[in-house]
Amino acid sequence: MSADAQQSSALLSTLENLIDENTERPYGAVWHLVEDDTRVHVTLTLGYPTQTEQARLEHVITPLIGDRALTLDIELDIKAQATQGNIDGLKGVKNIIAIASGKGGVGKSTTTVNLALAMAKEGARVGILDADIYGPSQGMMLGFAEGTRPQVRDDKFFIPPKAYGVQVMSMAFLTTKDTPVAWRGPMVTGAMMQILTQTDWDDLDYLFIDMPPGTGDIQLTLAQKVPVAGSVIVTTPQDIALLDARRGIEMFNKVNIPVLGVVENMSTHICSNCGHHEAIFGDAGGASLAAEYDVTVLGQLPLSLSIREQSDAGKPVVENAPESEVAGIYQSIARKLGATLAAQQDPLNSKAFAMPTIGMSDD
Known part of the structure; x- marks a missing residue:
């Protein structure tokens, strides 16, 4: 093997062993x-999106290639992952991810x-479906004007409105903010x-x-009829949550x-005057929950006034303050969510989900 080939092989091995x-x-x-002799062209192909890491990776690789x-x-090579049961895929969508919580008010x-x-x-x-039919909020959070309605194709299909490049569909686009959805299940x-x-x-x-x-x-219908690739649980550190x-x-x-x-919201309160961190809702609750069920803590977010204010104003913090810590x-x-989903190599149990039965007796 020539010296150049040895150098190339060593560089490739180093890259493959980077964490x-x-x-x-x-x-x-x-x-x-x-x-x-003058240039190195590196291509990294991943099954999950990670474009914002470009600068960090360039900083890591540059010292490895000399001058x-x-x-x-x-x-990106994002593939459709396995789903529960034998449910047909949804046209135009590779992967559906349910964002859920056991209770309201956890963000x-x-x-x-x-x-x-x-x-x-x-x-x-990316797209968002606002499945909270009784209390849809995505329209307001994404800054859609009141009265926004989706266009209709062929008198059958909604064309989802877009905000910040994301396709969005919500019951908020089909009702007014003052119209209660007084419907049965x-x-x-x-x-x-x-x-x-x-x-x-x-x-x-x-x-x-x-x-x-x-x-x-809605959760049961989702499990029976919608091809879901994975879910994320949002909680706060409080015991009841x-x-x-x-x-x-x-x-x-x-x-x-x-x-x-698991995503843990309101994990700490940061004092706006002195910067002191305090776990007012409890400490490490999300981590203990994740350890109990052998799942990943994807991240912990502080209790932040700016997150609430920007969401209410239709300017989510990721867009309105992209350089912020939050x-x-x-x-x-x-990135961790995409990587975790891409790592799901084993097919899921194809056993169809059966509705529970409730038995009653006089005993």
Whole structure:
């Protein structure tokens, strides 16, 4: 082997053994090199989006190639992952991810919108379905004007409006803010399925479903009829929130939908005057929950006034303050989520989910 070939082989081996911060494992055989005496062209091909890591990776690789110039290309090869049961895939969507919580008020919708925007910044094609039929909030959080309505194609399909490059469909686009949805369960699940299946999703890598809280009708319909690749549980460190989050994890486990990780909101309060950090809702609750169920803590977010203010103003923090610490946390969560989903190599149990039966007796 020539000296040049040995040098090239050594560089390739070094790159393959670099630790991917999103998986905490070596990258492996995902690198391709083309080099000469003056330049090294490196191509990194990954199954999850990670475009915002371009500068960091260039900083890591540059010292390895001496005084030669570096060109780094990050290419995405995002594949459709296995889903529960034998459910047909959704046209125009590779992977559906349910964002869920056991109870309301833990920041699930805020997490959904910022996570979707972060995933788009990483280079993926992303959509959001607001499945909280009774209390849709994505329209306001993404800054859509009141009265926004989707266009209709062929008198059948909704064309989803876009915000910040993300395709969005919500019950908020079909009602007014003052119109209560006073429907029983079958009507609500029927509406959710209609806006999901009759929306003309355009070549999405990921569709995030902002679920209503709890484990009721919509969650069961999702498990039976929608091809879901994975779920994310959003919680706070409070014991009552963790109790409800456990029920959410157990539900997804029973219906063969993998829980890709836990996001802990309001993990600490940061004093706006002195910067003191205080875990006012409890300490390490999300970590203990993740350890109990052997899932990943995708990230922890502080209790932040700016997150609330920017969400209410229709300017999510990932877009409105992209250089902030909080936006960086959302970007990290997005990369880890994509990497975790891409690592799901084993096919899921194909056993169809069966509705539970309730028996009654006089005993």
